[in-house]
Amino acid sequence: MARAEDGRLVAAFGLPERVEPLYRRILPGSGQALEQVAASLLLPVEELLARLQPLVALSIASVEDGVLHVVDPATATSRALAQQAEKLLVASRELNRIADVLPGLTEVRDEHVHHEQxxxxxxxxxxxxxxxxxxxxxxxxxxxxxxxxxxxxxxxxxxxxxxxxxxxxxxxxxxxxxxxxxxxxxxxxxxxxxxxxxxxxxxxxxxxxxxxxxxxxxxxxxxxxxxxxxxxxxxxxxxxxxxxxxxxxxxxxxxxVDARVGRLPEHDQRRLLLAELADGVKDEQIARNLDISLRTVRRRVAALMDELDVDTRFQAGVEAAHRGWL
CATH class of the missing domain: 3.30.870.10 (Endonuclease Chain A)
Structure with a gap:
């Protein structure tokens, strides 16, 4: 009963509804091998990793050395609240920006227009x-x-x-x-x-x-x-x-851009490439967007995955976000 109450509490305080059921299903598997948890859910490992992405982004779930770790409901609620607070801060700034210009909406240019502008x-x-x-x-x-x-x-x-x-x-x-x-x-x-x-x-x-x-x-x-x-x-x-x-x-x-030398600093080249990977853009389109060869794209992606010590592009995006590269 307490576990169910905790689950509803997590959902109420910001855990996305689409992943709240997954959180409750994987919570008992915390500390087990990822493959074992995936098998218990009748899911391929790659599909489970994809579904875990929102929880990983919230630092509620993580995979280390092939082992799944899931935080307890109280900690999950706290982290979800922290992210919600950050989003509200951004939204507040944008609302303040709009509030600064809203007085212009009350200016009536036609004396016959009183209720609509x-x-x-x-x-x-x-x-x-x-x-x-x-x-x-x-x-x-x-x-x-x-x-x-x-x-x-x-x-x-x-x-x-x-x-x-x-x-x-x-x-x-x-x-x-x-x-x-x-x-x-x-x-x-x-x-x-x-x-x-x-x-x-x-x-x-x-x-x-x-x-x-x-x-x-x-x-x-x-x-x-x-x-x-x-x-x-x-x-x-x-x-x-x-x-x-x-x-x-x-x-x-x-x-x-340093227009004098006509190229991006290396860290910005890496960030643009990671942004493309995070958006799921295919190698061929990345090559066109970044104006580099397909061979160069694949070489840089392989180098990034090696630097991040990951095996998949999904893991590369997660690890890059954790390191603050995106």
Whole structure:
């Protein structure tokens, strides 16, 4: 009876519902060989390892030298609560960010509108986006954030470089995130933008174009991506704030680039590769995203697994997370 009560307590305080039954099933097997526990659950070892991932991420379960270790319900509850507290802290920061811009939602532009406020923005087929951004730079004092999956291929690149330079000279921070392939496809563009003061980071792939200028200006394709002919121009502070929050989260996980030498530091190369593995990306797609050969991908994955002293990619992701590499 006490064990059942403990199980409900763990579930109530944050253990995901989908793994709470698994926790109760493996708890009696703590201290036994993983293969023995898997057999008792009628599961292959690899499948059990995959199902254990959420519990491992919470430090509630672990596998050492082939032996499964599961913490007691009280400790499991404590660790689940700690993770929930961390998530709430992150959410609180984002809510505070949105709260800062919410007063803009109460501004009524039409005297006939008292109870509803339309979102400030529009959709258009504009083609001269660089001129619009340059105008925003002249009219606004906010920092600039760019997602740039492919813009270096366009004739407007030099115009955008001028706008970026003007923003930096006026004391604003300019940040841009590129896909890793830009290091080989457009090294001169990266060097030029870095030279005028743009801060550059890369991720394996950038899914959409995006420009944010200050707290009240953003522009994205409609639909999101790189091939759309229409653009959404957003002036609603709360919506712009959400775009900025997304960019900031991506920025924190991106690799820093020394544009003068055109490559990532070794630890950031490793982090991007581990991020791809953690997302379950296949070797062929990793090679395309990171702009390296398939042979290099497999060699680096093998080296990482050897360095982490693990046998599977799943274990590599778990161990890398424990070491703070992700």
């Amino acid at each position: 339309l979102v400030d923005g529009d959709v258009s087929a504009m083609s001269d986006v660089p001129s619009l951004i340059a105008q925003w730079v002249r009219e606004n004092r906010g920092d600039l954030s760019f997602l740039r999956p492919d813009q270096w291929r366009f004739p407007s690149e030099s115009e955008m470089a001028v706008a970026v330079g003007n923003a930096v000279r006026s004391g604003r921070r300019v940040r841009a995130i590129y896909p890793a392939r830009a290091l080989s496809e457009a090294p001169e563009v990266l060097r030029t933008r870095a030279a005028i003061g743009e801060e550059i980071r890369v991720v394996p792939s950038v899914l959409t174009r995006l420009v944010v200028v200050g707290p009240r200006r953003a522009i994205v394709p409609e639909p999101l991506g790189v091939g759309a002919e229409r653009r959404v121009v957003v002036r609603q502070p709360a919506v712009v704030g959400m775009f900025q929050a997304y960019f900031d989260l991506l920025w924190e996980s991106a690799g820093r």
